[in-house]
Amino acid sequence: MYKGPEHYLDKDAAASRVMAHARLLLKLSRRFEAVAPAGLRHSAHVANYKLGTIIIHADNGAVAAKIRQLSQRLSNELSKGGAECSGIEVKVQPRQIPSQSTSSTQKPLSDKAIGILQSTTEKLPEGPLRKALDNLLKRAARVE
Template identity: 90%
Template sequence: MYNGPEHYLDKDAAAGRVMAHARLLLKLSRRFEAVAPAGLRHSAHVANYKLGIIIIHADNGAVAAKIRQLSQRLGNELSKGGVECSGIEVKVQPRQIPCQSTTSTQKPISGKAIGMLRSTTENLPEGPLRKALENLVKRAATTE
């Protein structure tokens, strides 16, 4: 009978401890989502649990400050879930958005705009601005 990968991980002592900790974090995460105010549920998450301290990562400083203000109440509520909570530690840790692009996309420039840029470039004295505009016009002309 196949019980999934957890069955094999639970048999090894070290892996079993990791699995138990993962289950505890999952339980704390669900409990946090249930007891945290609506505005904070999606802006913070349980990151770890060490020696009775629940570590929460907040997306920004404002969320972190609010969680710190509510830490006593949140700690009491999280303890009701069956986990000892002697304190909450909050860290600002913005989430990485995997689909967010860090490179810019090239936007097309209309023929009229290219013409205006060319005439502006021709009227500029030699220098870094003129060179930058010449490069822009050259790149824009090759993408049309």
């Protein structure tokens, strides 16, 4: 009979506590999605639970402010889900968008800038700085 990884994680005391906390967070997340106003459901999420306080991460300040206004109602609703909720702490924590590129665009260098970099590079002794400047010059886009 196949026993999944949860079976083994539940057997170890420390891992069992982590698994119980993870299950609680999942339960609170689902409850939050069910009770939060429609406009906030996708702009905030349950991040943690500590000593009766639910920590919610909001995508921006406006969402955080609205959740703070609704915190007593949300706290009461989340308590009905089984977890003691004495309060809500809201933090602004924008989510990373996977499709959003974090790489910078390549900026073209003028012929003058390339000339200055080349002459500077030639004057440097062999080493990491010279190598980095050589690589920069090789990859540099030129202004046409």
